[in-house]
Amino acid sequence: MRRLPVIAVLLALACPAQAGEWRGHVLGEWLGFVEDPAYSSQYNSYFSVTAEPEYFHEFSEGDDLFTFKPYLLLDQHDSNRTHADIRELSWIHAADDWELMAGIGKVYWGVMEAAHLVDVINQTDLVVNIDGEDKLGQPMIDLTLIRDWGIVDLFVLPGFRERTFPSKQGRPRFAIPVDDDVLYASGAEELHTDLALRWSHTLGAFDIGIAHFSGTSREPRFVIRPAAINPATLSISKVTPLYETIDQTSIDLQAIYGSWLLKMEALTRSGQGDRINSAAAGFEYTFVGVRESALDVDVIMEFLYDDRGDRIDVTRALTGAPFTLSPFQKDLVLGARLTLNDAASSELLASVIIDLDGNGESYNLEASRRFGDSWKLSLEARGISNAPDGTTQSSFSDDTRLRMELARYF
Amino acid sequence: MKIKTILPAILLVLLPHAILAETPEERGLAIATESDRRDTGFGDYTSDVKMILRNKQGQESVREIRSRTLEVEDDGDKSMTIFDKPRDVQGTALLSFTHKEGPDDQWLYLPALKRVKRIASNNKSGPFMGSEFAYEDIASQEIEKYTYQYLRDETLDGLEVFVFERYPVDKKSGYTRQIIWMDKEHYKERKIEFYDRKDSPLKTLVFTDYHQYLDQYWRAHDMYMENHQTGKNTRLLQSNYNFRSGLTDRDFDKNSLKRAR
Numbered sequence A: 001m002r003r004l005p006v007i008a009v010l011l012a013l014a015c016p017a018q019a020g021e022w023r024g025h026v027l028g029e030w031l032g033f034v035e036d037p038a039y040s041s042q043y044n045s046y047f048s049v050t051a052e053p054e055y056f057h058e059f060s061e062g063d064d065l066f067t068f069k070p071y072l073l074l075d076q077h078d079s080n081r082t083h084a085d086i087r088e089l090s091w092i093h094a095a096d097d098w099e100l101m102a103g104i105g106k107v108y109w110g111v112m113e114a115a116h117l118v119d120v121i122n123q124t125d126l127v128v129n130i131d132g133e134d135k136l137g138q139p140m141i142d143l144t145l146i147r148d149w150g151i152v153d154l155f156v157l158p159g160f161r162e163r164t165f166p167s168k169q170g171r172p173r174f175a176i177p178v179d180d181d182v183l184y185a186s187g188a189e190e191l192h193t194d195l196a197l198r199w200s201h202t203l204g205a206f207d208i209g210i211a212h213f214s215g216t217s218r219e220p221r222f223v224i225r226p227a228a229i230n231p232a233t234l235s236i237s238k239v240t241p242l243y244e245t246i247d248q249t250s251i252d253l254q255a256i257y258g259s260w261l262l263k264m265e266a267l268t269r270s271g272q273g274d275r276i277n278s279a280a281a282g283f284e285y286t287f288v289g290v291r292e293s294a295l296d297v298d299v300i301m302e303f304l305y306d307d308r309g310d311r312i313d314v315t316r317a318l319t320g321a322p323f324t325l326s327p328f329q330k331d332l333v334l335g336a337r338l339t340l341n342d343a344a345s346s347e348l349l350a351s352v353i354i355d356l357d358g359n360g361e362s363y364n365l366e367a368s369r370r371f372g373d374s375w376k377l378s379l380e381a382r383g384i385s386n387a388p389d390g391t392t393q394s395s396f397s398d399d400t401r402l403r404m405e406l407a408r409y410f
Numbered sequence B: 001m002k003i004k005t006i007l008p009a010i011l012l013v014l015l016p017h018a019i020l021a022e023t024p025e026e027r028g029l030a031i032a033t034e035s036d037r038r039d040t041g042f043g044d045y046t047s048d049v050k051m052i053l054r055n056k057q058g059q060e061s062v063r064e065i066r067s068r069t070l071e072v073e074d075d076g077d078k079s080m081t082i083f084d085k086p087r088d089v090q091g092t093a094l095l096s097f098t099h100k101e102g103p104d105d106q107w108l109y110l111p112a113l114k115r116v117k118r119i120a121s122n123n124k125s126g127p128f129m130g131s132e133f134a135y136e137d138i139a140s141q142e143i144e145k146y147t148y149q150y151l152r153d154e155t156l157d158g159l160e161v162f163v164f165e166r167y168p169v170d171k172k173s174g175y176t177r178q179i180i181w182m183d184k185e186h187y188k189e190r191k192i193e194f195y196d197r198k199d200s201p202l203k204t205l206v207f208t209d210y211h212q213y214l215d216q217y218w219r220a221h222d223m224y225m226e227n228h229q230t231g232k233n234t235r236l237l238q239s240n241y242n243f244r245s246g247l248t249d250r251d252f253d254k255n256s257l258k259r260a261r
Helices: A004-014 A314-318 A392-396 B002-021 B024-038 B254-259
Strands: A021-033 A045-059 A064-075 A083-094 A098-105 A138-147 A150-158 A193-203 A206-216 A221-223 A240-243 A245-257 A260-270 A276-287 A296-306 A330-339 A347-355 A361-371 A375-385 A401-409 B044-054 B060-070 B078-085 B093-097 B105-110 B115-119 B146-156 B159-168 B175-183 B189-196 B201-213 B217-227 B233-243
Touching: A083 B254, A245 B115, B024 B146, B024 B159, B093 B254, B105 B254, B115 B254, B146 B175, B201 B233
Parallel strands: none
Antiparallel strands: A021 A045, A021 A401, A045 A064, A064 A083, A083 A098, A098 A138, A138 A150, A150 A193, A193 A206, A206 A245, A221 A240, A245 A260, A260 A276, A276 A296, A296 A330, A330 A347, A347 A361, A361 A375, A375 A401, B044 B060, B044 B233, B060 B078, B078 B093, B093 B105, B105 B115, B146 B159, B159 B175, B175 B189, B189 B201, B201 B217, B217 B233
């Protein structure tokens, strides 16, 4: 799979220069930490630059669309965060009642803001941002059938992308670094062809999607290999991702009623030990034009449930049993989004995720505005408090941080 | 034979009385209905839109969008709006199904996440892209969305015009009323004054540079909106109108939203 981006670049360069269009952005980012690092290999300040240009060309009056979107991130300290990817290299053909997409692309499923449960087609590019919203390009063939009774998507996904994890120098990261080598349950390893099927439809105020995925889990479990354990100190040098073959059925649902947006996502998954059930449900309520101004305020509340715990059974893990690093067990998300609707498109999002079993809270503040016609400044502050030792979140206790991002769009 | 010749004569005598008997509400509605009738049957059109936003200090910022509209029989129009400028929202697209009654359906496509998000349409009073145009100002104007009252006849810039008021039916509207100046020849808006929820003068919209398409449909290429309360203004310029370009429902579904660039 690592060879794939190279092939893709060659393919793109081989395409004759067409009257297409380039657009995209470059951005500079600074990530600064309040506390000194928990691990001596880490730093207090990280600079990085990212380029994400996009080339597209429409043929036959828009019925055919070619897209190429490379991606490059250079990080000052974290060698895993420095990476290149092909986010998209695809051809889409649209006919009257069907569409075919072939190549590398990205597909988004889901309705929630804090957790992205059902979104399973693309692998998470976790090193970019811990929020899980950045995705690696996925090779796929997607046949879309458009019918009166809904839209059916049939996916063939040849080839698997491993999740990206921070290096020892990266921050924030799990207490024990993640191994660059990975394990697969399937003999086909990363060449296993995955399949997915989704039906989605709009019924009045409801938007609904039901999907099934059969293939390599995007979310790995982890194992501690005997070689990673120092018998003298019982310390562990690394954990190894284990990618198992899963079957996952999911539903996502959104209903709109006046100022209310009601949402839910749920999934059930087999193939990673005991069956996993996970769900999220909540609402958004919008106050439009607060006090006769242009300001809109969205109040967000989401409840997250996962029947895997967020504690790791260390004794079992030391025997080589796979374990999960799942941040959500029984959590409540409270948030508010302020949209100023001004010429600079100023926005502010504040949210807190509260673990209802008393395993800490995580805070999140995001703000952005445009400067001039093509600059955008974003600020993000994140932190965790009261996370007891032994929970997934406790790895990030000393990682209160501020991210400043200045992007130039072209 | 005699009856056949007498009947039109009777009608001719009665007709002026029928018009006189028309209430201001009926007359206002009749004008709006005639304006709507004259704009029926266009099928579909595409156009390029440029908005120049100017604040009180005279600072300008520019928005560029492409717009597609599909006429829907017996309901409101479907529209797709694709954003080109500012660059940070380039590729964002808004799909709207206007309805004669009840809330409109709206989906927003966010290209960075590749996410199609159903959004509430109750923000109609909110600014469109930070401009002085509210969503409800640029949405498909369906007769059923207002009640009407004819005020008077007038001359505006040398044009014979009807002056009438309309009152939004939707409680979420940002206006108590709008006064419309509509020319008698083509039944097109020439000026609209908007009054806020406290019935204070809020904005004035002036339509100029009208062009006729397909020998029937008039479109203003220049719409100038001035906000009297903030001192800001927005000039909305339309160009490259293309009527009956062959758009179908398929160009207004969630899949076409994802293909918008």
